[in-house]
Amino acid sequence: MENAQINLLDYLRARTQVDLDTFDVHVTREVEQCVDCTSNQQYEYYTELVKQSRRDVLNHAIELAANMHERFPTVPREELTVEIGAILLAMEARPFVTGNMHLMVNPNYAYNQRQTVDAAKRLHRLFHDLDPSFDASRLVLKIAATWEGLQACRELRYSRIQTLATTLFTMEQAILAGEAGCVSISPFVHELKEIFTPSYTGSDPLLPLCVQAQRWFQQQSWPTKVKACATIGLNEILQLAGVAALTLVPDDLKLLQSSHKPADEVQSLSLFSDASALQDQLVYPSYIDDEAGYRMAFARAEEGRAQLKLGQAINIFCDFQTKAEQLVRDARRRDV
Template identity: 25%
Template sequence: MNQLDALKQFTTVVADTGDFHQLAAYAPQDATTNPSLILKAVQKPEYAPLLADAVAKHGAQGKDEVMNRLLVAFGCEILKHIPGRVSTEVDARLSFDTEATVARARRIIELFAVEGVGKDRVLIKMASTWEGIQAAAQLEREGIHCNLTLLFSFAQAVACGQAKVQLISPFVGRIYDWYKKNAGAAWDEAAMAEANDPGVQSVRAIYNFYKKHGIATEVMGASFRNVGQITALAGCDLLTISPDLLSKLAANEAPLPQALDAAAAQAMDIPLVTHDEASFRFAMNEDAMATEKLAEGIRAFVVDTHKLEAMMG
């Protein structure tokens, strides 16, 4: 059995791509997209017609509507190739506006419904800012399920659990990047690999906290830099993995043991933590890594959104 098949025994595998032609090879349950992945895809000849069609039919309604239509078009194509859910991202420029995020999410769900896709097959993605988490809480009460992304801290995970969001995407690789960059020449790659990787440790702490306290929010590790980060989180609820790393798992026949276990977490001594807005903002302020990576992630998605809009003419 290869490692991809072994991983699927205790973790739901999600494809992290906007390239729906790659999905069949790895048979993932779900798929995730973001502005960067969509931008990359529409620059390929086989996907350019999706953008051209959205502009031709809806250009007169403005770029926001063209973007919504493009995201839904990609989502619908992806859903033809997977049995589960697609995550579709709200404009990152709305990351600090709860009401606008809610309105945009409702519009995306409406457009999926027009295409015959029920809201049970869509997760609305938004950044794990305080405002984004509050938007998700409101949407969840309306039956619109959310994927809270750009999540780097325990405080963000705690607030998402309190908001009863469907799923969170803690970013393993970007946490790893920050610690490696800050350590500079002192970084010991071998000593900080797999279970000692700071990104892996972050996800493990969140997973164990949720399982200990009966928090139903799904944990989906994301943003992987190497196979070792993935195998160290085998047993996590879901893992969203790029096609490149999926292929490496599929080519590896080495044993893959389960690393995370809900029953084991329930036996751990983990205190319950809660946050209100003030304590959340203070916890984020105390966490330089999370604050910097959240801001950097939002800025990067905004840059790629601008590039997509430029391609709309």
């Protein structure tokens, strides 16, 4: 029965942790239960809060921010409101996943270690205040994989705050994230712009990076997991069967759930099936205490293209953060 037709979602789940990339509670009810749930400034904080059907969440966030602002006087009211709104959305989605909830730290702090640490600690405190029953060990904060961001992850580890290194495109970032103690990394298989602009053609998909990073973490006996994201099409997803985790948008989950293919065809696609290659020893330098060495190595990665990808992704996230904060301003004016 080697060529028997198998369900693609069942096949993937047997080899990889499947996570959900949405805080849309209506969608979470439609897909089979996933492990972790994640969000960021563009998929949720703005896209969800701007919906008319989410006006109650936005208004509640505005009200809570007004009442709590005196506890965070240095944080702009709009920024605090967006953070609270994200937590309220996470609280709604939580019953539909079994694992961790992921929230992204304000990307405007991507190049400021101190502000990143402060914002991460604030999100932890806010989540506890808004939902005291929530187990803080299930909260993971997504932080941009800049030098400053990853040093913030290193600092947050000592406060027992879990972090995920996002906007990751190179092994240099992966190595530093592992050394910093991130619980996971999210390699972007495609540039973020390519996901939202079909006419834009980026560089080749970074599927091999996912394999290489996972091999490195295993070789070093580090607990950091590879949580790949930003895939395009079913073939790329099936090629990543065997990665520690995959973050998938609802449309891809539904397509996997409704698709069947011959078992041998599907199994031959995985990049993680070559046992001999996985045994090869990798050699990389340490970066955790070598800022100059890291910055030079990252600047040279992909002949400089990695820096452009990182900057592009952070800019896109910052744009949506700005839109979300403007949404709050507009809503407050309407209520005056």
